[in-house]
Amino acid sequence: MTNSEKKKIVIGSLRQETNSFSPVITYEKDFLVCRGRDVLQQTPVSRILEEAGFEVVPTLWAYAIPSGKVDKKAYCRFKEIIMNAIPKDGSVAGVWLYLHGAMNVTEIGSGEGPLVEEVRRLVGPKVPIAVALDFHANNTEQLVKNANIICGYRTAPHTDEExxxxxxARLLLRCILENVLPECVMVCPPLLFPGEMITTEVDPCKSLIAELKKAEEKQGVWTASLFGGMPWCDAPNAGASVVVCGPKGCKEPTDEAKRIADLFWKEREKFGFEEKAMSPEDAILWAQEREASPIFISDSGDNVTGGAPGDSAYLLSLLMKHECKNVLVAGIVDRPAVEAFYLSAEGEEKKVKIGKSIDSKSTETEVTGKLKQKGFIERGGSKDIRFALIAVGGIDIILTDERCSFTTQKNIEETGAKIPDYHAIVVKLGYLFPDLRRIAKDSVMALTPGNCGLRIEDFDFKNIRRPMYPVDKNFDWKG
Structure with a gap:
């Protein structure tokens, strides 16, 4: 029976981006999990596969926000769920997986490689496997040699996930219907940039993305992807990569992967911050001098979307030092502080310590805050994150009892804080996400300390490949 005669396509997703410098282990309870038919609701491509005449077999959809390493027990449990759901009767025509690419598991290392390798072992060498990945994937040879199709986001900030x-999915269907098993070729230039230095809307990365489309015009190339990598993961696979896929025996995938990787390397010194970046104090003073509002200040070292804990009061302490007014801090995770204010009535004042609730290396400060509002923040369809909006002088602070990121106007305003009420808004991000960028009159990245510090060369790496730019300088490389 050929793949085109089989009628089942297996789908699954397991995503988490690991910051190995964060002390926060990611456990099973930290994942949003769907199983069975609920997986289809989270996976729009299931409709495409069904319309092509295939029965879609859902396995697992699991997602956790960026954080520290994934607990081995949780990872193995999720992997087992996926494996158990895959039919063993030879009816599988193809496998589609949506992974991050930068998951790191305690005692194991990269999470994606072993998962795809085990899927391959189960379905055999003749069933195509297609994998969709984040732009910040840290790819491994183990993943690449076991997948037939690899597609990465082409935007950062990300707008092309679906x-x-x-x-x-469409390339997987092509594999099945044409009865072709492509191979993937990976070339890894020794580059380790924070995402804030490698955004796709500006050069040199914008031009590199355009080269992917040129590569796909070549005969023998089915798809090409460029990955910036996840720099805050101290692992042998950390860093940039170029992956090109095409039919076995074609030379074009290798040629194009090397060509684009060489261009990537050649442009290395041109990568820089798209947004303004300053010391924390300079960022605060700069924001105070702006006439237009709202001004966004990114607390970049404690960037929750990069896996940092989000519990640092470092920037808050500086805002208080400078007696800033009309400022919103969105937000700081501190469960004890939230619990203290949950026992208060609106308008009541309380003295609490804020910060350092997760990471002992974070900054803590004491405040006397007045409760303005309390409630729940909706994330992922479940209202399970408690918040307290408090006022400390001219500064409002959103406190949460769980780590979460504020990446949209809706995220912020569901706490009762209204963006037009503030001159400056502090967010625990690096670059601004599209919705906040749309409403910002201006923005600046404060180069704060933390697990997502933007000076990569200052981190104590022990496991990355060496030499690696910009941790190392003055060396040559060619793909």
Whole structure:
């Protein structure tokens, strides 16, 4: 029976981006999990596969926000769920997986490689496997040699998640219907940039993304992807990569992967911050001098979307020192502080310590805050994150009892804080996400300390490949 005669396509997703410098282990309870038919609701590409005449077999959809390493027990449990759901009767025509690419598991290392390798072992060498990945994936040879199709996001900040998943699905269908098993070729230039230095809307990365489309015009190339990598993961696979896929025996995938990787390396010194970046105090003073509002200040070292804990009061302490007014800090995770204010009535004042609730290396400060509002923040369809909006002088602070990121206007305003009421808004991000960028009159990244510090060369790496730019300088490389 050929793949085109089989009628089942297996789908699954397991995503988490690991910051190995964060002390926060990611346990099973930290994942949003769907199983069975609920997986289809989270996976729009299932419709494409069904319309092509295939029965979609859902396995697992699990997602956790960026954080520290994934607990081995949780990872093995999720992997087991996926494996158990895959039919063993030879009816599988193809496998579609949506992974991050930068998951790191305690005692194991990269999470994606072993998962795809085990799927391959189960379905055999003749069933195509397509994988959709984040732009910040830290890819491994183990992953690449076991997948037939690899498609990465082409935007950072990310706006093409669904498009990337769909591209992987359509190429999987092509594999099945044409009865072709492509191979993936990976070339890894020794580059380790924070995402804030490698955004796709500006050069040199914008031009590199355009080269992917040129590569795909070549005969023998089915798809090409460029990955910036996840720099705050001290692992042998950390860093940039170029992956090109095409039919076995074609030389074009290798040629194009090397060509684009060489261009990536050649442009290394041109990568820089798209947004303004300053010392924390300079960022605060700069924001105070702006006439237009709102001004956004990114607390970049404690960037929750990069896996930092989000519990540092470092920037808050500086705002208080400078007696800033009309400022919102969105937000700081501190469960004890939230619990203290949950026992208060609105308008009541309380003295609490804020910060350092997760990471002992974070900054703590004491405040006397007045409760303005309390409630729940909706994340992922479940209202399970408590918040307290408090006022400390001219500064409002959103405190949460769980780590979460504020990446949209809706995220912020569901706490009762209204953006037009503030001159400056502090967010625990690096670059601004599209919705906040749209409403910002201006923005600046404060180069704060933390697990997502933007000076990569200051981190104590022990496991990355060496030499690695910009940790190392003055060396040559060619793909």
């Amino acid at each position: 498009e990337t998943q769909e591209r992987a």
